[in-house]
Amino acid sequence: MKKTAEEAARTRQDLLDAALGVFSRKGYHATRLVDIAAEAEVTRGAIYHHFGNKAGLYRELLDSASMVGSQIVTEAVQQGGTFIDILQRILVMTFARVENDRRLQDIMALYLFNTDLADELTDIREKVRQESITMIDGIAAQMQMGIDTGQLRPGISAHTYARSFIAYQNGVVDLWLGNPQAFSLTKEGAALADAFLRGFAYQID
Amino acid sequence: MKKTAEEAARTRQDLLDAALGVFSRKGYHATRLVDIAAEAEVTRGAIYHHFGNKAGLYRELLDSASMVGSQIVTEAVQQGGTFIDILQRILVMTFARVENDRRLQDIMALYLFNTDLADELTDIREKVRQESITMIDGIAAQMQMGIDTGQLRPGISAHTYARSFIAYQNGVVDLWLGNPQAFSLTKEGAALADAFLRGFAYQID
DNA sequence: TTATACTAACATGCGTGTATGTATGTTGTC
DNA sequence: GACAACATACATACACGCATGTTAGTATAA
Structure with missing residues (x-):
């Protein structure tokens, strides 16, 4: 045996x-x-x-299961381009990979739907919370660079940019996980990223 | 008795x-x-x-608990303004109200974290799924009007706009629910809505 | 020969659902 | 309007299943 x-x-x-x-x-x-x-x-x-x-x-x-998203980020950064290009690539790659990688789907679901965690698991919740805080801080530092180099619109704080970004990323993934047949993350990924990063408002140059 | x-x-x-x-x-x-x-x-x-x-x-x-979000929408529409103004107002009002209304918080949590629903409740999940589909369709119809009137950037489908919008709204609320002390939905709401609707990219006119 | 990597059987608790009891509101009847 | 007859709104106690955890057993690698 x-x-x-x-x-x-x-x-x-x-x-x-x-x-x-x-x-x-x-x-x-x-x-x-x-x-x-x-x-x-x-x-x-x-x-x-x-x-x-x-x-x-x-x-x-x-x-x-931790430290999976960071891999996508470093990969997207390595390919270079402007700041916005990199952000766009992070979103597109994340969306596409979620749709095609069952394991990543499960990891995202585990992070997004962490309700119903028993009383004996409060330490786990706390740990996840702490990790998300440091993640936001890390992204905010990157966003600050974007602001400083004039690639992000001024008047919005780096932390707000960071929260906005991962809120959107999580929101899209969450929406898709709730109803995967409704749309394709791979096909619509670029448009979803574009709508977010360039905004809804039609600005006539 | x-x-x-x-x-x-x-x-x-x-x-x-x-x-x-x-x-x-x-x-x-x-x-x-x-x-x-x-x-x-x-x-x-x-x-x-x-x-x-x-x-x-x-x-x-x-x-x-259903049909609570629709109330905010109609209220935001009644106050008039441009299409983008209304979208902005919907986000800001939703964020602020979530932070200040415990009941709304609970309802949002109920809808966002609907994992772990027992086998006996698959009909409920299905119902929620259907409701979200019709909601997306309804929002898409509104977005189509925004596209037709030239207030939304062309090149992105109405349904993508709709999904993008509620993904963001849910994403922000989800993020806040996971860690309410991290930031204030009331104070940052306007900036979060602005970052989303006007985009991250700095476009020099 | 000993520690490992399990399997199998068992004990236990806990949570749902159900059956029953009971006090009291409600409704018809004269 | 008084009073029976019934329905309602629960409380209480019990039965049952099921999922966890535990203990003992077994075969085999080290």
Whole structure:
């Protein structure tokens, strides 16, 4: 019955993958550990062996799921262009990747729909909150550069720009997750990014 | 033990109010009927008497909570102004009202975080989905007018404008609900709306 | 031979729903 | 308008299932 070390690591990863899918689809409370175990083709015992309990699994999962969005950002920055070009690219790439990457969908869902977190998970909520704050701060620093170089309209604070940006990004993804058949993130992504970054208002030059 | 007819209606409403608060804070699965009953200062028996079961209570709640956003829209339209002015006003009013109205906060949370809805509530999810579709269609019709009258930039479809708009509105509210102390929806509302509607890009006229 | 990676069986608690009880409003009848 | 007959608005207590966590067992890698 005992498996080799790498086999064990594999089932551990399988459990994390399965948990990500089920948690993001059904929420924390509604997911039954037996569903996760079944999807990973083990029994619940494996979960308790690797993660101690349900909350431990969720904890681990969130740690492994973090720092995914940052990869897209660095990739978009590397391709160069103006400040607005980069912001546009971040949105377009995020939208397209969400539509085509099931795993990323699940991670986004996990971050966006973190209600119904049990009392025993308040520390997790707090951690996510802190992470989002530092993320906003980081984006705000970038936005400040955009303001300083005259590529962003003045009169709006860097933090407002930052909040506006990720609010939009999350809002679009959220909307799509709620009804994926309604529209295509890949096809409409560029227009959605354009409408946001260039604004709705028609300014005659 | 039997109360007068209007007393009964009162406890029924108390239960709905209590349910809105608890459901929106903890999610469907995590809320215990005893919590709702306690907050309404009755026992669970009252819930089963008035609503049959937990799902019935949630169902009723969602019906009574619907059609709140439309009120803001009509109010914003009545005040007149250009198309962009009205859109701006809708955002600003929504943001400000969310920050100051606990009930509206709960309703928004209920709509935004509708994950973890039990298998017995798939019909509710479907209903919410349908409502959001017709809402988007309605907004798109308005946006089409904005395009036709040259007040919205051409080259973007009415539906994309509509999705963009409510994605942003929801995104900002979602962001704030996740961390209300981080910023003030009332104070930053105008800037957030402005950044969105006029765009980030600095266009030199 | 020992620690590991689980499986299987069991115990426990908790939350929903239901059945019953009860006090009181409400309605018809004379 | 008084009084029975019934309906209502809950409270209380119980039954039941289900999901978590725990413990014991087993096979095998190290």
